[in-house]
Every structure is written in structure tokens, then in C-alpha cells.
Amino acid sequence: MSVQQKEECHRKVTAHIVKRLHPFSEVESPTFRDMVKTLNPKYTPPSRDYLSNTLIPSWYKVEKANVITELSEVSAVALTCDGWSSITQDHYLTITAHYIAEGKMQQKVLKTKAVYKAQTGCVVAEEISDVLSEFGISDKIVAVTVDNAANMDVAIKHM
Incomplete structure (x- = not known):
């Protein structure tokens, strides 16, 4: 072989x-x-x-x-950000990008990451910002959907 x-x-x-x-x-x-x-x-x-x-x-x-590469070719990205806890109470943050490419709606989970710091709005904002920078889309965000957790609202306002 x-x-x-x-x-x-x-x-x-x-x-x-x-x-x-x-x-x-x-x-x-x-x-x-x-x-x-x-x-x-x-x-x-x-x-x-x-x-x-x-x-x-x-x-x-x-x-x-x-x-x-695909995200570099789009002008607008919407996000879904969700903080959640595992059954063992470990905290995670998942960030999903939604965008149109080649005339079709696309969605990609950019990252699910463990968050070991306190779940304050400022910490969550920093975590989200780091992922956006990593994927080169910080300046392309047009909308963000979050769950009903107060820290997520604070994070988005902070960003």
C-alpha cells in the first residue's frame, strides 16, 4: 500500500x-x-x-x-453565542457564524471552548472577541443572538 x-x-x-x-x-x-x-x-x-x-x-x-478563507470573502456575519454548562458543571461557550456565501445561507460553529474564568459579561466579551479575531471577522458582525443569560447581554453591549 x-x-x-x-x-x-x-x-x-x-x-x-x-x-x-x-x-x-x-x-x-x-x-x-x-x-x-x-x-x-x-x-x-x-x-x-x-x-x-x-x-x-x-x-x-x-x-x-x-x-x-470563506469568511474573508463575505461582508456580513451574524453570530449565535451560547454559554452552557456540562453535566459536571464545566462552563463552555459556543460561537456560531451565519452568513451568505455563493447565494446560500451558511453556518459554521467557529469554536466551542471551555471557559475557566468567572462568567462575567466582560470575560465572555473577551472570549467572543478572541474568537472573532482568530477568524478575522471582528469588523463584519451585523447581528448577534444570545440566550437569556444576563452576562451574555452585558458581553454583547461591552463589545
């Missing part, structure tokens, strides 16, 4: 795991490995460690660059 063929198989396995929201451990399950071996005896799927530490970060880097 050539290096290119192996890399293509790795990309397809990565896409399968990510897009279908399978756990990373799927690549090490006996049934998955048996299926892959049946389909191509010369291919060995990646380990969970290689998938999570190499393949997915590489894919993310390419996809992020594609989103940044």
Missing part, C-alpha cells in the same frame, strides 16, 4: 469518526478492525492516540483555514 493510499484511508477513517460522532475508541474495537481488514488487508487503521493527537488536529487545521 502506498503512502498516499494509506493517508487517504486515514482521512476516510477520520471523517467517519468525526462526522458520525463516534468515540475515538471505535478505531481500536475488534469489529471495526476486522471490517477494515476485510475491506483492505493491507491497511491498518490508526490507533486512538494517533487519531486524536495527529489526524484530527491536522484535519481541523485544514478545515479551519477553509472557514477563514
Whole structure:
């Protein structure tokens, strides 16, 4: 199996795991490995460690660059910002961009990030601003939708 063929198989396995929201451990399950071996005896799927530490970060880097390029070509972006807590009470912020590209409405989750600081409006404003800068859209925001949390209203007013 050539290096290119192996890399293509790795990309397809990565896409399968990510897009279908399978756990990373799927690549090490006996049934998955048996299926892959049946389909191509010369291919060995990646380990969970290689998938999570190499393949997915590489894919993310390419996809992020594609989103940044696409966003550079639009003039107006609307945002949805949502702060939420996990079942273990860890705090997260998700920022989604909505825009029109090639005549079609698009939406991309720019980032879901853990927020370890106090959930004040100023902190949330800083977190949102950092993501907007990272994607090069700070000056393109025309509307923002937030949940009914007071700190989100303060964050948007602060920005």
C-alpha cells in the first residue's frame, strides 16, 4: 500500500469518526478492525492516540483555514453565542457564524471552548472577541443572538 493510499484511508477513517460522532475508541474495537481488514488487508487503521493527537488536529487545521478563507470573502456575519454548562458543571461557550456565501445561507460553529474564568459579561466579551479575531471577522458582525443569560447581554453591549 502506498503512502498516499494509506493517508487517504486515514482521512476516510477520520471523517467517519468525526462526522458520525463516534468515540475515538471505535478505531481500536475488534469489529471495526476486522471490517477494515476485510475491506483492505493491507491497511491498518490508526490507533486512538494517533487519531486524536495527529489526524484530527491536522484535519481541523485544514478545515479551519477553509472557514477563514470563506469568511474573508463575505461582508456580513451574524453570530449565535451560547454559554452552557456540562453535566459536571464545566462552563463552555459556543460561537456560531451565519452568513451568505455563493447565494446560500451558511453556518459554521467557529469554536466551542471551555471557559475557566468567572462568567462575567466582560470575560465572555473577551472570549467572543478572541474568537472573532482568530477568524478575522471582528469588523463584519451585523447581528448577534444570545440566550437569556444576563452576562451574555452585558458581553454583547461591552463589545
